[in-house]
Amino acid sequence: GQNIDQPTEMTATEGAIVQINCTYQTSGFNGLFWYQQHAGEAPTFLSYNVLDGLEEKGRFSSFLSRSKGYSYLLLKELQMKDSASYLCAVRDRNSGGYQKVTFGTGTKLQVIP
Amino acid sequence: DTAVSQTPKYLVTQMGNDKSIKCEQNLGHDTMYWYKQDSKKFLKIMFSYNNKELIINETVPNRFSPKSPDKAHLNLHINSLELGDSAVYFCASSAGLAGARYEQYFGPGTRLTVT
Numbered sequence: 033g034q035n036i037d038q039p040t041e042m043t044a045t046e047g048a049i050v051q052i053n054c055t056y057q058t059s060g061f062n063g064l065f066w067y068q069q070h071a072g073e074a075p076t077f078l079s080y081n082v083l084d085g086l087e088e089k090g091r092f093s094s095f096l097s098r099s100k101g102y103s104y105l106l107l108k109e110l111q112m113k114d115s116a117s118y119l120c121a122v123r124d125r126n127s128g129g130y131q132k133v134t135f136g137t138g139t140k141l142q143v144i145p
Numbered sequence: 146d147t148a149v150s151q152t153p154k155y156l157v158t159q160m161g162n163d164k165s166i167k168c169e170q171n172l173g174h175d176t177m178y179w180y181k182q183d184s185k186k187f188l189k190i191m192f193s194y195n196n197k198e199l200i201i202n203e204t205v206p207n208r209f210s211p212k213s214p215d216k217a218h219l220n221l222h223i224n225s226l227e228l229g230d231s232a233v234y235f236c237a238s239s240a241g242l243a244g245a246r247y248e249q250y251f252g253p254g255t256r257l258t259v260t
Contacts, residue, residue: 062243074235074251075188082246117186123243130200131243135180135188 036136038120043142044110052105052139054120062131063123066094066105069138070116078118079105107141115143148172149252151236157258158226166221166255168236176242177219178249179211180235188235194219195242223257231259 035057044050056064063082067075081087081096081103093106105118117138126132149170158164170177178201179191192211193201199211208224219236236252 063246065248069186074253075249076251077248080246080248119188126201128200130193130195132190132193132201133249134190137185137187140186 036120036122036134038118038136038139040137041140041142043144044107046110046112046143046145048110049106049108050110050141052107052118052120052141054103054105054136056101056103056120056122056136058101058122058124058134060125061098061122062125064094064096064103065121065123065133066092066103067119067121067135068116069119075119110143112143112145115141117141149236149238149250151234151252151255153255154253155256155258157260159260160226160228162226163222163224164226164257165223166234166236166257168219168221168252170217170236170238170250170252172238172240172250174238174240174250175216176239176247177213177216178237178239179219179221180237180251182233182235182254184232192219192221200242226257226259228259231257233257 037055066078069075079094091108119138120136123133176195194213197213210222213219233254237249239247239249241247
């Protein structure tokens with residue numbers, strides 16, 4: 033099984049930088065995803081890491097350390113529209129030998145003026 | 146064009162009833178999923194199909210029965226609905242399972258309320 037931990041809630045100021053951490057414990061690791069979910073909407077894909085290091089995509093970056101079971105999502109130049117839940121998801125192999133993605137409980141980010 | 150669609154968007158029904166939710170994707174993906182998101186917003190995998198084959202069945206009561214008539218469709222039938230089934234159900238699809246990024250594309254969700 034997997035154990036994925038993220039902070040439940042965070043608050044940050046418009047224009048600032050925020051880092052959302054995710055730790056996980058799993059065997060057969062095969063990738064980590066970050067998704068964004070606005071209230072009442074479906075999750076949408078943000079980023080993917082499978083090797084150690086930083087992946088940058090515009091205002092969003094995601095970092096992975098496989099040896100530490102740790103990832104973070106970095107949001108720069110925060111905008112009010114970034115207020116949403118951010119879901120960390122880990123892919124690994126389940127007991128049946130198939131690839132499975134497990135989601136964390138998500139971090140609700142509130143951006144304030 | 147809608148990539149992953151679900152019907153209905155809202156479903157209100159009484160305990161004991163049987164209901165179905167339909168999902169269709171026009172992305173040409175091989176893999177489809179059903180997730181349940183409860184009131185605490187935890188997104189939990191229920192089922193996963195790859196090329197119409199059931200590959201993940203996550204300790205879901207057998208009142209829930211998925212059916213994939215073809216790769217583009219994955220329906221969910223629920224028998225004898227219970228209060229605890231109230232949640233948002235998301236359908237998703239991905240191009241594959243592993244070996245590449247294969248991010249998931251989610252449908253808009255079906256909000257099921259059992260009274």
